[in-house]
Amino acid sequence: MANIRQGLEQKMQQKLSPLQIQTIKLIEMPVQALEQHVREVLNDNPVLDDSTGGGSEEQRDVSISEVEEREQSGGSLEENYGPQDDDIPSYNLYVNNWGKDERPEYNTFSVKQSFTQSLIEQLGYRNLTEKERTIGTFIIGSLDDDGYLRRDVESLVDDIAFRAGLETSAEEVEKMLRIIQEFEPSGVGARDLRECLLIQLEDKKQTPPVQNAIRVLKNQFDAFKNRHFQKIMAREHLSEDEMKSVMEEIKKLNPSPGGQIDDSYVEITQQVVPDFRLDYENGELILSMPRFSIPELRVNRKYAEILETGKYTQDRSQKEAAVFVKQKLDSAKWFVEALRQRQNTLESTMKAILEYQREYFIDGDETSLKPMVLKDIAERTGFDISTISRVVNSKWIETHFGIFPLKYFFSEGLENNEGEEVSTREIKKALCDAVEAEDKHNPLTDDELVDVLSAKGYKVARRTIAKYRTLMDIPKARLRREL
Numbered sequence: 001m002a003n004i005r006q007g008l009e010q011k012m013q014q015k016l017s018p019l020q021i022q023t024i025k026l027i028e029m030p031v032q033a034l035e036q037h038v039r040e041v042l043n044d045n046p047v048l049d050d051s052t053g054g055g056s057e058e059q060r061d062v063s064i065s066e067v068e069e070r071e072q073s074g075g076s077l078e079e080n081y082g083p084q085d086d087d088i089p090s091y092n093l094y095v096n097n098w099g100k101d102e103r104p105e106y107n108t109f110s111v112k113q114s115f116t117q118s119l120i121e122q123l124g125y126r127n128l129t130e131k132e133r134t135i136g137t138f139i140i141g142s143l144d145d146d147g148y149l150r151r152d153v154e155s156l157v158d159d160i161a162f163r164a165g166l167e168t169s170a171e172e173v174e175k176m177l178r179i180i181q182e183f184e185p186s187g188v189g190a191r192d193l194r195e196c197l198l199i200q201l202e203d204k205k206q207t208p209p210v211q212n213a214i215r216v217l218k219n220q221f222d223a224f225k226n227r228h229f230q231k232i233m234a235r236e237h238l239s240e241d242e243m244k245s246v247m248e249e250i251k252k253l254n255p256s257p258g259g260q261i262d263d264s265y266v267e268i269t270q271q272v273v274p275d276f277r278l279d280y281e282n283g284e285l286i287l288s289m290p291r292f293s294i295p296e297l298r299v300n301r302k303y304a305e306i307l308e309t310g311k312y313t314q315d316r317s318q319k320e321a322a323v324f325v326k327q328k329l330d331s332a333k334w335f336v337e338a339l340r341q342r343q344n345t346l347e348s349t350m351k352a353i354l355e356y357q358r359e360y361f362i363d364g365d366e367t368s369l370k371p372m373v374l375k376d377i378a379e380r381t382g383f384d385i386s387t388i389s390r391v392v393n394s395k396w397i398e399t400h401f402g403i404f405p406l407k408y409f410f411s412e413g414l415e416n417n418e419g420e421e422v423s424t425r426e427i428k429k430a431l432c433d434a435v436e437a438e439d440k441h442n443p444l445t446d447d448e449l450v451d452v453l454s455a456k457g458y459k460v461a462r463r464t465i466a467k468y469r470t471l472m473d474i475p476k477a478r479l480r481r482e483l
Contacts, residue, residue, distance in 0.1 A: 022338040027345055027387065030394040031275045041335055045328050115147070115258050116140060122183045134166055135176045139189070147188040147258025148196065149177065187257035194221045200253045209245035212238060216246055227481050244483050274398035276350050278361065285354055285361055289347065345383065349391045352380040357409055364401030367426050372410050427458050428468050435474055443480040
């Protein structure tokens with residue numbers, strides 16, 4: 001039997017303080033979420049008001065510093081009375097915590113109706129039985145974000161029986177699917193790209209080009225996908241002009257009908273609120289954080305008096321109430337300090353980004369964006385890379401040339417022919433310009449794009465071109481060919 005030994009071992013382990021944990025959580029929040037969180041904290045802490053403390057002497061709130069001064073004159077509550085073993089009694093008290101201060105309007109990027117909501121609304125206009133309406137609602141709920149139904153009918157029949165408790169058949173589901181395919185946006189409810197495009201063409205006025213396009217997609221879809229125009233023209237007996245008309249009609253169609261109405265919009269309006277505002281005046285960049293400021297939290301006078309009375313009374317219930325108020329006050333002080341640290345962290349990070357990309361922020365010219373990664377800003381601010389990542393995530397800035405997510409300003413770098421480091425964003429723009437300027441009858445291959453960018457001074461490999469082309473959804477040369 002092996003010997004069992006018992007001993008002591010010292011280990012150093014770093015743990016985050018409650019303040020650090022709270023600060024990290026606040027840093028991650030965009031400004032809208034932060035404002036909502038502040039409201040919740042104020043509502044959950046009955047001893048606090050965020051008002052300005054107006055009113056008569058008897059009614060006015062007391063600043064936290066005033067409470068602390070009074071407390072220091074008589075020692076802490078815990079020292080005077082010791083910890084309480086009994087549960088703290090509940091207080092059914094209400095305080096109107098949120099002030100009526102005017103706040104800047106939101107910058108709204110888009111106002112859209114939810115994709116699912118739009119389809120359900122159209123379903124309501126149809127004269128359907130309760131069973132048909134249930135089937136239709138289930139089909140709508142099964143559509144992908146792009147508007148396609150990528151599930152087979154038999155599995156829908158099983159799911160409707162299991163989840164909705166409704167026995168149905170494949171024929172009934174097919175019937176309702178055909179009705180949904182008549183909804184707007186045209187093409188919704190298709191099971192593949194071919195069906196999506198055909199639905200849209202069949203909704204159009206049946207001119208000769210539209211009819212030819214329908215015939216091409218029905219009979220020659222594989223050849224169409226691979227842009228084998230000569231084969232299509234020979235098989236369908238189309239002239240070059242007729243084939244061009246077919247392509248023009250198909251180009252007008254939407255391959256992703258669900259993308260017209262974005263289901264990521266939880267509300268009817270989706271608001272993106274910038275955390276920062278940047279103005280350029282008289283050659284100076286002026287940064288501000290107008291949407292949020294640290295609230296001036298004040299103690300409701302009623303609770304301040306409870307705290308004061310608790311120092312001198314021998315009444316147990318009054319002592320318990322004073323300890324309760326003290327705990328809530330300490331919690332508020334930690335929260336305000338975490339807010340202050342969040343604001344300082346965000347401001348320091350954004351200032352470092354402005355200094356690093358000053359040339360770009362003057363006029364918004366993409367070619368002026370320097371290569372910049374999280375490490376560059378971490379070194380300038382002294383914060384951890386993880387902290388910079390949290391600041392950058394879900395934060396926006398409003399500039400004099402547009403509104404951007406902070407992530408937009410970060411990109412890796414490559415060397416040009418002169419050995420200087422340039423932003424990958426600059427190279428991507430050069431690649432995009434080259435593709436736009438190419439002869440669409442004879443589009444540039446990846447090897448030829450390497451030569452074009454090299455002539456412009458960018459040293460890139462073929463695999464880099466292929467990678468960036470994929471990232472920017474630029475098809476291969478063969479698929480960019482036009483008649």
